[in-house]
Amino acid sequence: MTRGSEFDDFVRGSATRLLRTAVLLTGDRAAAEDLVQEMYERVYVHWRRISTGAPEAYARKTLANLAANRWRTKGRKPEVALADHHDRGAPDGSDAYAVRDQLLAALQELPPRQRAVIVLRFYEDLTEAQTAEALNCSIGTVKSQTSRGLDRLRLITEPALLEGLR
Numbered sequence: 001m002t003r004g005s006e007f008d009d010f011v012r013g014s015a016t017r018l019l020r021t022a023v024l025l026t027g028d029r030a031a032a033e034d035l036v037q038e039m040y041e042r043v044y045v046h047w048r049r050i051s052t053g054a055p056e057a058y059a060r061k062t063l064a065n066l067a068a069n070r071w072r073t074k075g076r077k078p079e080v081a082l083a084d085h086h087d088r089g090a091p092d093g094s095d096a097y098a099v100r101d102q103l104l105a106a107l108q109e110l111p112p113r114q115r116a117v118i119v120l121r122f123y124e125d126l127t128e129a130q131t132a133e134a135l136n137c138s139i140g141t142v143k144s145q146t147s148r149g150l151d152r153l154r155l156i157t158e159p160a161l162l163e164g165l166r
Helices: 003-026 029-045 055-074 096-108 112-123 128-135 139-156
Strands: none
Touching: 003 029, 003 055, 003 096, 003 112, 029 055, 055 112, 055 128, 096 112, 096 139, 112 128, 112 139, 128 139
8 A cells, every 4th residue: 555545544534623623622614624634734744654553533633723823823822713613403302412512612711721622532532641641741730720720711611511521
């Protein structure tokens, strides 16, 4: 199998998951698409080295770092565009869209590192060790950022929104 076809298979298999993660990190679908494109460019450059290991872990780490770098260089919080916003309830009659939009908006209130930790730990379901590796930090940092992030989310959201994040 050639480098290009292996990479193409990786992109096809990971694009949806990584785009969802990027949307959670940025709060904006267009910015997330740009972030994923930039991430794939960086992954491709290093494909020979990372393809034998865990390329999706490398891609998640790259996404988190790119999102934090963009936030830092802009010098302000990203705007929350809430892509694909729905004015009516979910097809099953629940308020799933409203809950999703509230959580997405609340995530944007967190500093980039806390947001990345919360997204990787609870959305991507990574362990503390995997999150620490993805963000190139210690497990203690993951624990403290998780605690601070959840505390902040509890202050700015309805308690019922965070029931699954314990």
